[in-house]
Amino acid sequence: MAELVIGIDLGTTNSVVATVQGGTPTVIPNRSGYRITPSVVAMARNGKRLVGALARRQAVTNAERTVVAVKRLMGRRWSSKPLQDALARMPYSIVQGPHDDVRIALGEAQYSPPEISAMVLTELRLDAEAFLGQPVSKAVITCPAYFNDAQRNATKDAGRIAGLEVIRIINEPTSAALAYGFGRAQSEKQLAVFDLGGGTFDFTVLHMFKGVFEVEATGGDSLLGGEDFDARIIDWLADPFLAKNGIDLRKDKMALQRLRDAAEKAKCELSVVNSVEMNLPFISASQKSGPLHLQTQLTRDLLESMTKDLVDRCMKVCERVLGEAKVRPNELGDVLLVGGQTRMPRIQAAVKALFGREPAKNVNPDEAVALGAAIQGSMLLHEGTEMLLLDVTPHSLGIAIAGGFFQSIIPKNTTVPTSAHHVFTTVKDDQPSAKITVLQGESELSADNELLGEFMLTGLRAAPRGGVDIDVVFDISADGIVSVSAIDVQTGVRQSITVTASSGLTEDEISRAAQANEEWMLGQKEDPNFQDRKTRAEELFKEFEALWPKLTRAAQNGLGQEPLARAQAALSVARLQVAQKESDALASSIDRLERMLGALRGAIERGLGSR
């Protein structure tokens, strides 16, 4: 039997899980029957972990203990600007972690972003297991094409914590293209994927031919998504309210959560209708005038004018990437729209204007990414799929050189896997070690690029300066994940490399978190002994039933009604325990019933209760 693998679109606002069943990619509905699971995690007041729609529903009353949009924090350094910008908008409390990373405080405990994401992944995994009726351990998870190495590794860590072997991290737009190309891959075509999700924007140009998907260029903006459109509406509501009443609703966590929900709802409705009523009664209260309400009307035109710059930013990225791929907009075979925000009519119109064609209608913008991930999983694990994905690295990889400059070693849009090498020379006599700073980005200044890690070349052999050449090899795997190795050129000896700076969780922290998650899952699942106990209890029910006629006779012959009444009570308690799966309580009921059965049989044998 083919090995099971699931594809997961781990989104900023929503997540979707899919698999390939009998050669057909299928979305797996969650245990409540929905095809989309909100990427929301909450700790209820009673300490219970809530994930998905349940967590989302209680967000207004429990805003401080509800985590939304954790994807924006994945793989970010505490000290980075994007993170500090994101902090202001998050209703829950975020603190600095031990490795210049981020922790989320939920009640007494603190969680890293991968741990929170792992809770969403665990939920999806349980949904998939319930749907497929067997355990699932392998997954392909998607991430925005523009994610850097740290963000990809954080996503991979989240998978490991959720007990999933992440066989591949693939880019969301590429994944959507796979879903589009599945079944029609034989034709030759050039495609563009416009992916505007909840938190990120990606634009990718691909070429497909005989089942091979070649990514030609990719680009995007990791801080531009549907939530920025919501934020514009929130500001539009909150600014006049602040001016009029002197109260900033964005500072009140519960009010902010209500504004957020209302903004998202209004935005979605405005994709269909031209104007919506926004009504938020009792949004706040003031000493003077008592309760305050917010009631207003938002039109599509107004929404479009206040988000015009966001749409323009998307279009700029498209033009740049088309230039890099050397494609003219009207040469493309098809344009795919992915991500919920692409439902906005203004965006569809802008795409149509740029490419001179209607976007393809036959992909579901919410489901295509997860379906593509499932297809990629099946392509990798199962033979005879005759499909292959050639993806590229979205950022240039290089090193810091003297003077604070950045030297690119692997340029962006290079097909992965790829590798490149660079020779380092010692600058001092008998230099024992050398530090290499690896960066990702497009700036000439190393400080403006993303730090991947610092590596120490240690145990260099003693030689005059310039006498030791170390060839350092940088590898980018097919997942876009970077590894570094080094060889002494003159002696051919492999040099040891130690990572001295990197963000995110340590190996130790990951395995501890995975352990904790495993234990939580066991608590969720039924006791493995339960089935055996249920079988034994049902046997006992039958034995009692078979014995009952004799018992009623014995009761009349002097045994009395009391032992029968007691047996009947014990039996109904046990039946209830079977129905409610109370495994431990059922075990003691079984003991009691066995003892009773023995005693009653004994009494019958001794002569039908003739004392």
Place this chain on the structure above:
Amino acid sequence: MGAAPHATGGIIQLPPDMQAELRALEARGARVSHYELLSVGADADSASIRRAYLEKSKRLHPDAWFGKELGEYRQLLSKWFQKLATAYQTLSDEESRAAYDEAHRTKLSANDQAAVQRRELSRAEEERRERERRERLLRSKGFARIGAARKLYEDAVVLAADGARVQAIAALKTARELDPNRKEIAQKLLEVEREQSRARAKSALFAAGEKEEAGEFPQAVAAYATAFQLERSAAAALGASRCALANKDLQAASSWASRAVETDPSDPTARMTLARCFVQMNMKARARGELSQLLGKHPDHKEAKALLRGL
């Protein structure tokens, strides 16, 4: 993370024909030409080169054998896939392909040499026909001139996207003559010309790098000099200096290094190389001068500090 574990004496799950193919490639190493690797003739057009690349990837990309026990072949697959990608990239740009053909003319098989020649001839023929067409268009009168210019402009954009910059430039020049007022024609021309000189310099640099790696230093110096002529870049001058130094030609090395400094006075590596040349030529005062200039701009430059202390 990264690489999967290597074979632990298990059975290799790679089909025998793939194993044989990889071993054969490995045995011939650098003698496998880009055309052979892609299994196309040297006269193939860019669309068939791309198709060949995608088809071949289905066998050579490590993902095609995901999760299989590959042993030593894992390394080979990755290496030859990367070579395949390089071959595709080099041959899908008209400029770098011409440079490759030029540099490897003698190393190609007799068949491929003939194919390269055929292709050059047919290109010359095509160019001649295009030239005649342009001359005809140039004789258009009145409004027809505007239409002809637009048609040429559109052709040029397609040609440029295909990497056929020489033709694109010719078409744009004609278009500009037909319709001197259209700004986008002049703009595109400027853009393509700039791209062309960059591409030429890049392939010259690449060729020089190949020679440097092969240890043919005198040839490498000459190749870097060509690259420098095409586009004055510190990288080319530095390369020449490096190779001259390896060739023990201190005079040439120092003159190339000073050219690198002239080209990009802010490039710390250029000054550093020049300083090293002066040290080797025993011109300590000038070396000190260069180093202090360098440290003036980059006070944290460790190599420069170390070298200065040594003096």
